[in-house]
Amino acid sequence: MDMKTNDTYGLFMEALDVVNTAISEHKDGQLMGGLLTAADKTIGGKHLGVAVYRDDPDTPFDYFTLRFTNERLELLARGKDEPEIAWKVSQDYLRDLVDNPRDYIDNPARLDLDWLRDRVGV
Template structure:
């Protein structure tokens, strides 16, 4: 399979995250976390840097916005410190979408929970029985 360009890879990985959000919106602690997203993150944009190998091998920096219960890649890139996402992790999301849709605890949610109020951020910090 040919190597996807960085923006396409990020867009496809975010599609998997969105599908997982949709599938788990009404389920347990992840449902609460998703509703917190809706309440606290609507219209916000974050910087995401994609790297290959180590974080200093950056392939690109992108804006990701949460709007209408979905994440999307946008042209506006904030100046804030980015979440560093490895190409390997994003490719794994794209290659194994059902794993992450069925088991959202396998997703790296640190980038997200670090931006939520403390009262809800802890919801994602429970033990992952799948690891």
């Protein structure tokens, strides 16, 4: 496994922890409450594909499969799986999440959750 690929996995997992912490800390708030309820009803337990890219969203270099369960996103697999891509995310955004976690945890409106809103119809 090359170092860049290995780094992407660690970066993705740390970023996912930040997202889940923000969701957990704000799950009863106006921003997250409705989104979590809708997500649980529409995509709860389903596989969601994630494509990580450097500069161009149309040319991802790494893939992950997540599922939304118990009000959190959890990693199921690394690599391109069967689910359609639900979230295209830049490596720079993941790095910013990891480098500045409190900015996102304290202000969850900064999280890139448009992909999730689109999937659940909120």
